[in-house]
Amino acid sequence: MGTPLGDFVRTRRDSTQPQTLGLPDHGRRRSPGLRRSDVAARAGISVEYLxxxxxxxxxxxxxxxxxxxxxxxxxxxxxxxxxxxxxxITGGECTAHARPEPPSREVRPSVLQTLRLLEPGLAMVTNRLGDILAWTGTFETVTEGSGLLEAAEPNLTRYVFTDARARALFVDWDVVADEQAFDLWLGPSIENAEWFTAELAPVAGPDFTRRMNRHVVPPRGVLRIGHDSGCELRLRRETLDLTSDAQQLVVWLPADEETTTAVQRLAGRSGHRRLRAIS
Known part of the structure; x- marks a missing residue:
């Protein structure tokens, strides 16, 4: 049985071409990428150990x-x-632990106060399982009609993999799907991630499992949002880790003038909406 560490090393070895590292091409071989002997020699370890x-x-x-x-x-x-x-986490896999539970959904008052200061901007509080715990009125307006916030306890990861409307909201759906799958490796804890993955895998299907096991480190470039008004929003994301809470404050910032104008127009429509928190 493999481990996350072993799977990642093997995946990266298979996806790295010898010429990119200045190594000779040994010709046709059964599997792509680097030979174990090449990696072992470069790392100074034995092939058996690798x-x-x-x-x-x-x-x-x-x-x-x-x-x-x-x-x-x-x-x-x-x-x-x-x-x-x-x-x-691979080194601790054999450590016994209690049955994992969902992470806390409580957002500290000071974090909510910070989120209020970001109005009328696009911002939310989330964790790496994808739970959306609080958001600004403008965030709700921009995602209105997409189904993202319809659930009593909205979750971005579940939405991306199980709601067909996610492919219209996220123009680069494949990239966002890779991001959400990758983030499950990072917490809030490995126990929580295992619990959530077990819950999600049966409904998300094999595409979710495949992305989890690929260990693709996402670039997290400009996020393109398809708004129901017909315009496309281009947004940069700034993330503040709230380490003690295992949460994140994520701000979506316009990446160009057209998006700035569109967000300002949409923010005007969100004036009647107030900050919302799930707890």
Whole structure:
């Protein structure tokens, strides 16, 4: 049985072409990407040890080995961070723990006060499971009609994978789906993620499971929103981690003048709406 760490190392090895690292092309082979011998030599470890890591038979590589693998695979900073995170949770997989429970949905009053200061901007409080816990009136106006906030306890991840309207709201749906699947690896805790994944997988289908196991580190570029008025909003996202709460304050900022004008117009329509929090 594999591990998240082993799966990620194997996936990155298979998706890296030798020529990108200045290595000779050994010609046609059964699987794409780098040979185990190439990665092992670059990392300064044995092929046998790399095989054990990839197959999940070694769950506790040292920090030095993890860093050497990151160097050998020429990982960028985001992918390096994910590799270190997977090494941490893989090493603790055999630790017994109580049955996981859903994370808290309570948002601190000071966080809600901060969110109010962002009106009439586009902002929400969420966690990495995708629970949307509070949002501004303008956020509600911009997503109105999409179904995103219709549930009593709205969840972005569940919405993306189970509601057909998500493909109209998110112009680059594939990118957003990769982001939401990837974020499940990051918490609020690995126990919560396992609980949520088990709940979501039966209704989300194999596409969700495939994205979870790909370990694609998303670029998180400009978010394109298809508004029901016919205009397309281009938004940059700024995220403030609320570490002690395992939550995030996410602000969507216009990425161009056309979007700025459209958001200002929509903000005028949201004047009657108040900040909403789910708890």
């Amino acid at each position: 095989t054990r890591i990839e197959q999940g038979r070694d769950r506790n590589p040292s920090v030095a080995v993890v860093n050497a693998l990151a160097d050998a695979l020429a990982l960028d900073p985001a992918a390096r961070g994910h590799l270190r995170y997977l090494a941490k």
